[in-house]
Amino acid sequence: xxxxxxxxxxxxxxxxxxxxxxxxxxxxxxxxxxxxxxxxxxxxxxxxxxxxxxxxxxxxxxxxxxxxxxxxxxxxxxxxxxxxxxxxxxxxxxxxxxxxxxxxxxxxxxxxxxxxxxxxxxxxxxxxxxx
Numbered sequence: 186x187x188x189x190x191x192x193x194x195x196x197x198x199x200x201x202x203x204x205x206x207x208x209x210x211x212x213x214x215x216x217x218x219x220x221x222x223x224x225x226x227x228x229x230x231x232x233x234x235x236x237x238x239x240x241x242x243x244x245x246x247x248x249x250x251x252x253x254x255x256x257x258x259x260x261x262x263x264x265x266x267x268x269x270x271x272x273x274x275x276x277x278x279x280x281x282x283x284x285x286x287x288x289x290x291x292x293x294x295x296x297x298x299x300x301x302x303x304x305x306x307x308x309x310x311x312x313x314x315x316x
Contacts, residue, residue, distance in 0.1 A: 207285055211245060212238040230255035231293075244288040244307070245279070251303055252296045258303055260293075266306050274313045286310040 205213070215238040225233040230253040237246045251257075273279070273289055282289075293304040 207281070208238070208240050208243065211282060211287070212240060214238075215245065224250075229253065234294075242288060243286070244290050245282060246290040246292065249291070249293045250296050251293050256295050256297050256303070258295075258301075260304055262304060262306075265304055266308075269306055270308055270312050273308050283310075283313060283315060286315050289313075 215236045219235040219237070223233055223235050227233050227249070230251060232250045232252065234248045234250055236248070238244070239246060269291055273283070276283075279287075279289070288310070289308040291304070291306045291308075292302060295301040295303050
């Protein structure tokens with residue numbers, strides 16, 4: 186009986202020791218996504234440069250470069266935030282992260298004015314309806 190208990194205890198320890206936290210999974214997946222997919226053309230004028238995860242703020246951060254006609258500082262920031270918030274609400278691919286109240290950040294850089302941030306938006310759980 187003691188031997189069975191010992192084996193069950195060891196098995197439980199082994200199964201829980203290999204379990205990756207959601208934060209660790211997000212960090213790993215962000216690195217993998219960037220390595221495998223970036224840069225990625227999102228539309229005619231938008232390129233996804235990379236994706237990162239900040240464990241301290243629990244934020245998945247997407248970085249983009251705007252090109253062509255979209256590369257302008259005349260962006261309606263409120264309208265852009267509304268569209269991005271809707272996209273986050275509707276996105277099934279990030280459901281696990283939304284269920285755990287992660288934040289999402291989107292930074293858009295200018296191609297013609299290297300390094301200039303055109304748009305920087307943070308979406309919180311309150312924005313996408315998670316209370």
